[in-house]
Amino acid sequence: MNDIFKALNDATRREILELLKTKDLSAGEIADQFNMSKPSISHHLDILKRADLITAEKSGQFIFYSINTTIIEDVLQWILTFKK
Amino acid sequence: MNDIFKALNDATRREILELLKTKDLSAGEIADQFNMSKPSISHHLDILKRADLITAEKSGQFIFYSINTTIIEDVLQWILTFKK
DNA sequence: TATATATTTAGACAAATGTCTAAATACATT
DNA sequence: AATGTATTTAGACATTTGTCTAAATATATA
Numbered sequence: 001m002n003d004i005f006k007a008l009n010d011a012t013r014r015e016i017l018e019l020l021k022t023k024d025l026s027a028g029e030i031a032d033q034f035n036m037s038k039p040s041i042s043h044h045l046d047i048l049k050r051a052d053l054i055t056a057e058k059s060g061q062f063i064f065y066s067i068n069t070t071i072i073e074d075v076l077q078w079i080l081t082f083k084k
Numbered sequence: 085m086n087d088i089f090k091a092l093n094d095a096t097r098r099e100i101l102e103l104l105k106t107k108d109l110s111a112g113e114i115a116d117q118f119n120m121s122k123p124s125i126s127h128h129l130d131i132l133k134r135a136d137l138i139t140a141e142k143s144g145q146f147i148f149y150s151i152n153t154t155i156i157e158d159v160l161q162w163i164l165t166f167k168k
Numbered sequence: 169t170a171t172a173t174a175t176t177t178a179g180a181c182a183a184a185t186g187t188c189t190a191a192a193t194a195c196a197t198t
Numbered sequence: 199a200a201t202g203t204a205t206t207t208a209g210a211c212a213t214t215t216g217t218c219t220a221a222a223t224a225t226a227t228a
Binding site: 026027028031038039042043045046060061062063 | 203204205206207208
């Protein structure tokens, strides 16, 4: 849970997840959406990946990122234990 | 969402929430469960309170804390938008 | 009013975090 | 092989965070 909450504790990373909700995107396509250097975005992607919130797949010179719904489910279950 | 995820991004604070799941506790009772100074726990309680994840109610010289399920529901809804 | 208990506030400090630029790596194309 | 595009790695640096001790505030009780 530690890595997951650490990863979610940043507005840019949460926005990256929002972007990936619609469709998979390459690192460059993601970086284009932010007013921030590519290395910074790459670092955010790394943190999300380490938390298993996203997965990376190489395709030629591009790397495409997608949301990992399995881990989202884990967070959901954790939150649910506090309901009522 | 920023304050909420900031508050959840700490193991001690998540444990405090776990404790409050069972029953309301005073600041002292909470501090007794941790190997950490009372001021540090007080600080964690403040962060949880600012995030509205807990509420505080004074009773004599004690201050009792409880989980605020309303905000838990907000987090739940946020997470749900990523499902499938 | 004086003392004890419960809790917070203030201030210091080391460690972690987010950002940047420059350089490195990997693949594609000419 | 040389060049261009996509992305990451490395290293620096300012800001934020979590912890501590000492002091302040608030309530209860003798």
